Every structure is written in structure tokens, then in C-alpha cells.
Amino acid sequence: MGSESIKYEITPPKGLIRFNLPEIWRFKDLFYILVWRDIKVRYKQTVLGILWALFQPFLTMVIFTIFFSVFAKVPSDNAPYPIFVYSGLLFWNYYSTALTNASNSLINNEGIVQKVYFPRLILPISTVLTPIADFIFAFFILLGLMVYYHFTPGILGLLLVPLLLLISIFSALGLGLLLSAVNTKYRDVRYILPFFMQILLFITPVIYPVSIIPEQFRWLAFFNPMTGVITLARNVIIGVGEVNFGHIGVSVFVSVVLLFIGLAYFRKTERFFADVL
Numbered sequence: 001m002g003s004e005s006i007k008y009e010i011t012p013p014k015g016l017i018r019f020n021l022p023e024i025w026r027f028k029d030l031f032y033i034l035v036w037r038d039i040k041v042r043y044k045q046t047v048l049g050i051l052w053a054l055f056q057p058f059l060t061m062v063i064f065t066i067f068f069s070v071f072a073k074v075p076s077d078n079a080p081y082p083i084f085v086y087s088g089l090l091f092w093n094y095y096s097t098a099l100t101n102a103s104n105s106l107i108n109n110e111g112i113v114q115k116v117y118f119p120r121l122i123l124p125i126s127t128v129l130t131p132i133a134d135f136i137f138a139f140f141i142l143l144g145l146m147v148y149y150h151f152t153p154g155i156l157g158l159l160l161v162p163l164l165l166l167i168s169i170f171s172a173l174g175l176g177l178l179l180s181a182v183n184t185k186y187r188d189v190r191y192i193l194p195f196f197m198q199i200l201l202f203i204t205p206v207i208y209p210v211s212i213i214p215e216q217f218r219w220l221a222f223f224n225p226m227t228g229v230i231t232l233a234r235n236v237i238i239g240v241g242e243v244n245f246g247h248i249g250v251s252v253f254v255s256v257v258l259l260f261i262g263l264a265y266f267r268k269t270e271r272f273f274a275d276v277l
Contacts (some may be wrong), residue, residue, distance in 0.1 A: 024119045034126040038101075039133055053134040057093050058141055061086040065239040068207050077209045079239035080149045088206035088230045089239060094135045095168050095226055096197050101127035102176025103193055106184050106273060114274045121266065128173045130134050135165065146238065149222050157236035167255050171225040174258030177266040179183055184269075185276050205230055209241055226257040 024031070061082055069081035077085035080235070089250040102124040107112060109123055146153055149172045204215075213221055218225040221227045228251020235243045 013268050024121060026119050027122055030118055031122050031126055034122060034131055038127060042130070048209075050137055053137040054141055057086065057089045057138045060093075062090055064089075064207050066166040070113055075212065077211065077234070078153075079234075079240040080145075080240055082150055083142070083145050083151060084209075084234065084240065085207055086145055087203075087234050088137055090135065090166055091164065091168055091229050092141070092201065092206045092226060093138065094131050094165070095172050095229075096201070097131040097134065098128045098172035099176050099179075099199065100167070101130065101149060101161055101195060102173060103179035103183055105176070106180045107187070107190065120270050120273060121177075121263075123178050124173065124266075128169055128176060132205055137156060142237075154236055157233070159236075160232070160236050167225065167229050167252055170259045171255040174255065174260070174262035177180045178258075178263030181262075181266045181273075184273050191217055200224070200226075209234075211241060215268050219247055219250065222250040224255055225251045225258070227251055 022204045023035075046114045064085045065082050068085070069076065091096070105123040106120065113120065113123075133141075143153065145151075164188060179189050179193065202225055205221070210218060210221055210227060210231050222231075232243055234249050235241050
């Protein structure tokens with residue numbers, strides 16, 4: 001007796017967001033393969049391998065410390081500047097990598113997009129999750145710096161790290177979904193994005209505390225979701241700076257809004273991806 005084949009009916013999703021979780025779950029094996037592929041490509045046949053995930057933020061921290069702390073005398077809310085700037089770089093490096101990878105996920109995989117049906121959402125989601133490995137490795141450097149400078153990490157801060165990372169994921173995925181959809185039609189995105197990320201680095205309090213922004217304009221800074229993430233991370237992990245939970249709430253709200261907008265636009269334009277790539 002022959003085995004019975006399983007048939008699935010592909011129907012257009014309904015609703016504003018059009019998020020079909022059961023369909024994505026059916027392709028969980030493909031999702032796993034894509035994540036594992038990206039991790040292997042990142043580390044396979046490299047001289048430094050995993051050490052690159054440690055070396056890159058550490059070297060950036062050293063350079064920023066020399067130029068912005070020693071020469072420019074940028075304040076650090078009474079914390080050692082290496083810890084201060086590294087705690088910001090930790091989340092910023094994840095965000096910039098995840099956003100860049102998600103924005104280019106469709107054009108980097110145009111071969112399978114044009115030939116095989118699967119939920120296209122799997123591509124940007126997988127590329128946003130892959131840099132978490134780098135984040136975990138780099139986090140141990142932060143703990144090492146805190147031991148070196150005799151800072152005791154707050155238990156609440158360590159418990160909140162997954163939540164802060166989740167907010168970063170929402171923000172990167174939301175904007176990444178939007179840009180990846182636009183990128184399929186207008187390839188300018190992949191060339192403009194590096195410049196955009198450089199500008200965004202300097203308007204995000206990575207190398208300076210948010211307290212140097214005039215108080216009447218400070219709330220505007222929190223419309224950048226990473227401002228809330230980095231500010232709260234510094235407060236709860238290394239215990240510096242003041243936290244206005246109203247401002248943090250703005251960052252969280254913007255992250256969720258970006259996710260919904262990106263998801264809605266991605267699903268609305270998804271049916272054209274194979275034709276325009």
C-alpha cells in the first residue's frame with residue numbers, strides 16, 4: 001500500500017497584517033536551515049571565527065574611548081567610559097547587523113524566492129535572529145569589563161537583557177521588513193542603508209549619554225527605539241543615568257508600531273516579489 005501524500009491549499013491571507021502562523025510553522029525546518037546556514041557562512045573558513053564577534057565591538061570600544069573620552073571628554077554618567085560605550089555598542093551592533101541583513105534578505109536569496117514557494121517572512125526573520133549568536137558572545141566581554149572595573153551587574157538588569165533584546169528584535173524586524181520589500185523594487189536601498197546606519201549611530205546615544213540632550217527635546221530622542229533600549233540597559237545593568245519610563249514607553253511603542261507597519265507592507269507586496277526580483 002502506497003503512502004498517502006499530504007496536500008496543502010495555498011490561499012491568500014486575510015486581515016490587515018495577514019500573518020499566517022500555522023503556515024510558517026509548517027516551514028520550520030526551512031527556517032532552521034536558513035538560520036544555521038547563515039551562522040555557518042559567517043564563521044566557516046575564517047581565521048578569527050567566533051573571536052570576530054568579540055574583537056569587533058571590543059576594538060570599536062577602544063577607539064571610541066580614545067577619541068570621545070580621552071580627547072573629546074564626552075561624559076559617561078560617572079561610569080568608566082569603556083563600560084559605558086560598550087554597553088551601548090552591544091545592542092547597537094546587534095541592531096545594525098540585524099537591520100542590514102533583513103533589508104537585504106530577499107535580494108540575497110532571489111534564486112529561491114523566484115523558484116520555490118514558502119512564506120517569504122521566513123527570510124527576514126531568520127536573518128534578524130542570526131546575529132543573536134554574536135550578541136551572546138559579545139555580552140561576556142561586557143561582564144569581563146565590569147569585573148575589571150569592579151562594577152557589579154544588577155540582577156534585575158541581567159534578567160531584563162532578554163526583554164531589551166526582544167525590543168531590539170522588534171525594531172530591527174519591523175524596519176527590515178519594510179526596507180526588504182522596498183529593496184526588491186528599488187535597489188537604491190542597499191546602497192543608501194550603510195550611510196543611513198552611520199547617521200543613525202550618531203543620533204543614538206551610543207557614544208554619549210542621553211542626559212546631554214536638552215531636557216525639552218529629550219523626549220524626541222526616544223522616538224528612536226534604540227535610545228530607549230540603550231538608556232535602560234545602562235541604567236539596569238551598570239546602574240548609571242536616570243530612567244524616565246514614559247520615555248522608554250515611547251521607544252517600546254515605536255518598536256511595536258514599526259513591526260506592524262513593516263509586516264503589513266511586506267505581506268501586502270509579497271505576491272510581487274518573484275516578479276520584480
